[in-house]
Amino acid sequence: MSGASAMVRDGVRQAMAWLHGWTGLLLGYVLFVMCLAGTLSVFKPEIGRWMRPEVTAQADSKSAIVAATGWLSKNAPGSTGWYLTAPDGRANTVEASYDQGTDYLYRALDPVTGAPVVRETLGGEFFYRLHFELEIPYPWGRLLASLAAMVMLVALVTGIIAHKRIFKDFFTFRPAKGQRSWLDGHNATGVLAMPFHLMITFTGLLTLASLNMPWPISAGYGDKVMEMYEALAPGAVTRPAAGKPASLAPIAPMLTAAEHEFGGGHVGRVYVFNPGDAASVVTVYQSDADTVGYMRGQASFDGGTGRLLKSWVERRPAMRTYQVIYGLHMARFAPMGTRWLYVLGGAMLTLAISTGMVLWIAKRRERQPLSIGNRILERLNVGVITGVPLGAVAYFIANRLLPIGMAGRPEAEVSVALWTAAVAVLAGLVLRPAIGWPLMMGLLAVACVLAAVLGPVWSTEPVLLVGNLLFLAMAGALALIVRRQMRRRNAPTPARRRMREQPA
Amino acid sequence: MSKAAALRARSGWRYRGNVALRTLAGTVGAYAVAALAAMLLARALPMGRLEAVTVATMLSYLFAPAVSVWAFLARGPWVALGGVVALSGLLAGLVWISGGFA
Structure with a gap:
């Protein structure tokens, strides 16, 4: 029996199942973080509103930009650039990146006063x-994310080929059967939203093509990459x-003219x-x-005149x-219903990855x-699947608990999130999984309740209300899972009725 | 093939070598084929320079996983590696003829 030909005899499907498992395992945790963060990013503007409850004023995009540039003219005139994103009815602040003779700052500006x-x-x-x-310096974080995405593409394609009954698997769920349940859960979340x-x-x-596939660019443009960027946004x-100080012309007419240019x-x-x-x-x-x-269109104006x-x-069609x-x-075009579909799809992918990681173990343990x-x-x-969401919830809690006006407050919030996740991963390594799972999920549920309470829970402002309700729903779902785990652990072991092993 | 025999077949050094070679072909090789094919298309597609570069980039993400999967389906590990090397060589030659590598 020669090992070299084993893979061929195993057949196409087994080879693909094998490749699917290993590619998934290799970057599964990175993909888990990416998918969870990406899913949350669909609601980036709403998260911003939950985290800045003091801002209740709303302004249309043009007057908010006028307010922002007014404040920046007084407070950051020597900047090399102001990069502003207007509110669009979802976010109510202007997102601004600018420098004040220092590093670039990221600030949310009030839509009426223009101040941070x-x-x-x-x-x-x-x-x-x-x-x-992934909190890793440029370009390494983006390259790791690219690598993970390529691995994911292979994992998806091989996952599809590895499937015997792709249609039937939609409807199969065999709960409380160890490996089978995890496989069914993995298939349902993976296949349904394929x-x-x-x-x-x-x-x-x-979106990261210029980093992960720069070769066609260099084939077309050589070292004249600037030409490409000019052609990209004419x-x-x-x-x-010029080196001569001057003040900006009123910005409102430029915005109106730009909208005219955009039809x-x-x-x-x-x-x-x-x-x-x-x-x-000024480029709009x-x-x-x-x-x-x-980024469909842009219009540039001489700032002085x-x-x-x-x-x-x-x-151009291409x-x-x-x-x-x-x-x-980016899903920025998506109206409310579509946005929830994006979240649903993202959540299913996150679940497909986590059930896949658990399945890897369940399969081998049996x-x-x-x-x-x-x-x-x-x-x-245990540590990653519970710890990463725990870090995310800790970020929201820190937003409410850290003192306002504290120096380096935004960075402190991020530190709380990262340290919480790190401690959770360590706890997962130290605890026995039978204890780790319910304990960490219980902690996550408590953290969700705390975030909702700090919301504050009695707020009737729509974004806060929905956010708090989602925290509570998450806590409720986790509590149910933990209760089931505890009950199963305490119940006497039932007679095994497992069917004979079959490769997936 | 019995279960035990299958497990034994999956742990020998030949099996590991097989997997290692296919992995090499399916990762580095797949990326090389995708990158070279995209370079060639960026030069060869009958459209404006930016558009050709853009279309080539988009297509490259379809080539890479196709080669990755093929590397694990090929008759043997050396067929996988040889196929990827031959294809890369052919594409590299065409890129060279079409105007060098930068």
């Missing part, structure tokens, strides 16, 4: 960045500072380059909520395709005693 919001926080931006940068999983993985890879203007589209982002300089440029991008296509320099609305694919990932490596994995599963 008192409760300084990254809001949903933390989850958004975590989703594709088109979403494939779409989100493919489109996600494309309505954008880059020019050096009635809305103002999305506004970038002001060298705002205090005579050669300043169309709102991503207008169409599926991402307000004169239109260039404008562009994308019509570029429209690219923008639509990009936009499908065959023979676990090896040391698999015993470590079993405990890492």
Whole structure:
């Protein structure tokens, strides 16, 4: 019996099942973090509102940008650039990146006064960045995320090929049967939303294309990459500072003119380059909520005079395709119902990954005693699958508990999230899984209740209300799972009625 | 094949070598094929330069998983590795002819 030909005899399906298992295992935890953070990012604007409850004022996108640039003109005139995202009815603050002769700051600006919001926080931006940068410095975080996405694409394709009865598996669930239940759960969450999983993985890879697939760019442009960026956004203007101070012309007419250039589209982002300089440029991008296509049009103005320099609305078929694919990932176009479908799809993918990780162990435990490596994995599963959500909830709790006006407050919130997750992973390694699972899930439930209470729970402001209810629903679901686990652990072991093993 | 025999077949060094070679072909090889095919398409597609680059990039994400899967289905590990190397070599030659590597 030669090992070399074993794989061929095992047949296509077994080979694919094997590849599916190993690719999933290899970057499963990274993918788990990415999927959870990505799912939360769908509600980035709403998370921002939950985390900045003091901001109740709302303003339309144009007047909010006018307020923001007014405040920045007084407080950051020497900046090299203001990068502003207008509120769109979902978020109610202007998201701003700017420097004050220092590093770039990220601040949410009040839509009426234009000043930074008192409760300084990254809001949903933390989850958004975590989703594709993983708290690892550029470019390594993005490269790791790219690698994980490529592995995921292989895991999805091999998972499909490994399936015997892809249709029947939709409807199969055999609860409380160990490995079978985990397999059914994995199949249900993985297969039911398969088109979403494939779409989100493919489109996600494309958003980081210039990092993970730069070769066609260098084949087309060599070392003249700037030419590509110019061709990519022909309505954008880059020019050096003149070195002479000057003030900005009124910005409102530029915004109105830009909307006219977009054929009635809305103002999305506004970038002001060298705002205090005579050669300043104001570039207005169309709102991503207008169409599926991402960054569809832009218009640039001379900052000093307000004169239109260039404008562009994308019509090239290949570029429209690219923008639509990009936009499908970002989901900024999505109306309320579609947005919930994105969350549902993301949640199912997160569950498919976590059930897959648990299945890896369940499958091996039923065959023979676990090896040391698999015993470590079993405990890492406990720590990561409960610890990452625990870190996320701790982030929300820290947002309510850290003193307002504290120096470095946004960074402190992130630290709380990361340290909580780290301690949870350690706890998962130390505790016996039979105790670790219910204990950590119980802790997560308690944390959810605490976050809802701190909301505060009696708030009737719609975003706070829905957020608090979701925390409570999560706590309720976790409590049910923990109760079942405890009951099963205390009940006498039933006679095994397991059917004969069959490879998945 | 009995269960025990299957387990034994899955632990020998030949099996490990088999997996290692296929993994090499399915990871580094798959990426190389995708990158080279995209480079070639970026030059060869009959459209504007930016559009050709963009379409080539989008297609590259379909090539890579296809080659990865094939590497584990090929007749033997050396067929997988040889196939990927041959295909990369062919594509690299065409990229070179179409104007070098940068």
